[in-house]
Each structure stands twice: as C-alpha cells, then as structure tokens.
C-alpha cells in the first residue's frame with residue numbers, strides 16, 4: 001500500500017490528505033498539532049489506573065456508554081466470535097472520569113477534537129459535488145453540539161499464553177463514527193488492510209498521526225470515503241510481556257443527523273453497539 005504521508009503545514013495539505021482518504025480510507029499526517037508529552041503522560045497515568053482496583057468503581061454504563069469496560073466485557077468485533085483481548089475506558093466531557101486523570105484527558109480531548117473538526121472540514125471541502133449533494137447537511141454541521149464524540153483509552157494486557165485460539169488484541173473492524181484520530185501507541189501491532197486485502201503495518205512513530213474514515217462517513221458519502229478495516233495483532237517475543245496503550249478519538253455526529261435514507265446517526269450507532277455486545 002502506498003500510504004501518502006502529508007505535511008499538515010503544507011499549502012496543499014487539505015487536497016493531498018483528502019485524496020489519501022478517498023483512495024485508501026486512511027491518512028498519515030506529520031507536523032501535526034498533537035503534543036507528544038501530553039500523550040506520553042496520559043499513557044503513563046492510565047497504565048497506573050488500569051493496574052489499580054479503582055477502575056472497578058467506574059464500571060461502564062450500558063445506557064450512556066461512559067466508564068470502564070473490563071476484559072470480560074470487551075467488544076466482539078462485527079462478524080467475529082472471540083472477544084478482543086483488551087480493556088478500555090470511554091471518556092465524554094459529560095461522563096465519569098477519575099479526578100486525577102481529568103485535566104490531561106480533557107486537554108487532549110479538546111485538542112484532538114479541534115483537529116478532527118478541521119480535518120472533517122477538509123473532507124467536506126474536497127467532496128465532489130455529485131457526492132456532496134447527498135449529504136443531508138454540511139458535514140461540519142453534523143458535529144455541531146454533538147455529545148457523542150468519544151475519547152477511548154485502551155490497554156491491551158501482556159499475553160499470558162492462555163488466550164483462546166484465534167483471538168486478537170483487536171479483531172479486524174471498521175470504526176463506527178465519521179473520522180478517527182489515532183496517535184502512535186506505545187507499542188506496535190496496528191495494521192490496516194489495503195485494497196488487495198493485504199495487512200500492512202502502521203508506523204508506530206509519534207511524528208505520524210493516523211486518521212481513518214469510519215463507517216458513518218462511508219455511509220453518508222456513499223462509499224466515496226471508504227472505511228478501512230484495521231486490527232491490532234498479538235505481539236510475539238519481548239513485546240508479549242508488555243502492555244500496549246492507545247488513544248483513539250472517535251468523531252461522532254449528533255444522534256438525530258440523517259446519514260442516508262437508511263439511517264440516522266443514533267440508529268446506526270445503537271445497531272452497531274448491539275452487534276458489539278455492549279448494548280441491549
């Protein structure tokens with residue numbers, strides 16, 4: 001796969017970047033505005049939280065979807081039968097969060113959310129007119145006042161060797177939302193699928209920020225922006241004894257936004273959460 005690496009500060013960044021999203025569902029930005037030190041602090045502090053008993057005080061709410069999802073709850077990717085090998089915490093500005101982790105998490109949320117909004121505006125600007133005419137409202141409008149944009153902190157525990165055959169840290173899936181922003185994790189393992197079905201390693205270098213299209217934007221753009229399948233594979237050797245932490249921000253529209261003739265965003269999300277086994 002020929003992934004285009006785009007300089008966020010280049011004069012033609014919006015055009016180059018949206019071309020990559022159209023061709024592969026996936027983009028890589030360098031010289032991006034996400035501060036590395038903040039992300040490293042978040043990784044360190046949340047590793048300590050996942051290692052503590054405090055996490056059990058924040059058991060996730062089925063209705064609201066905020067809080068801590070244990071490895072026993074962990075999602076089963078659409079079309080798969082094994083649960084992923086992971087635990088995670090869902091952060092919303094209105095949701096529950098441990099007091100000692102709140103300031104950095106919200107600083108990151110605001111920074112990543114602002115960038116995601118800017119990138120969605122690029123996507124909108126470079127949507128061909130015959131596709132854009134089907135958007136029920138401008139993309140940038142779809143997220144105005146949204147309460148659903150979600151920051152997920154993931155921890156993949158060290159492997160024990162007792163994992164069920166065939167289970168992965170994260171089985172192949174497409175993200176549900178409009179657009180996802182993913183800084184480099186502390187360990188490798190993320191792969192994306194190219195147009196020929198091959199799995200390609202994603203660089204785990206902080207300078208490279210990964211952005212991918214989610215299923216909602218694929219639906220709204222009638223496939224012009226494809227949602228890329230991706231997964232997190234199990235490490236072997238030394239990596240197997242280490243935790244992996246990652247920090248995707250999932251940009252979501254308001255529930256009532258019409259994505260297509262088939263779905264509003266709220267209907268689409270609820271259907272997918274039921275399939276993942278985390279909602280009734």
Ligand SMILES: O=C(O)CCC(=O)C(=O)O
Nearest residue numbers: 154175185190232246248
């Ligand atoms: O951990 C990663 O690198 C990716 C996580 C992911 O794809 C997800 O949570 O949707």
Ligand SMILES: [Fe+2]
Nearest residue numbers: 173174175230
């Ligand atoms: Fe994902």
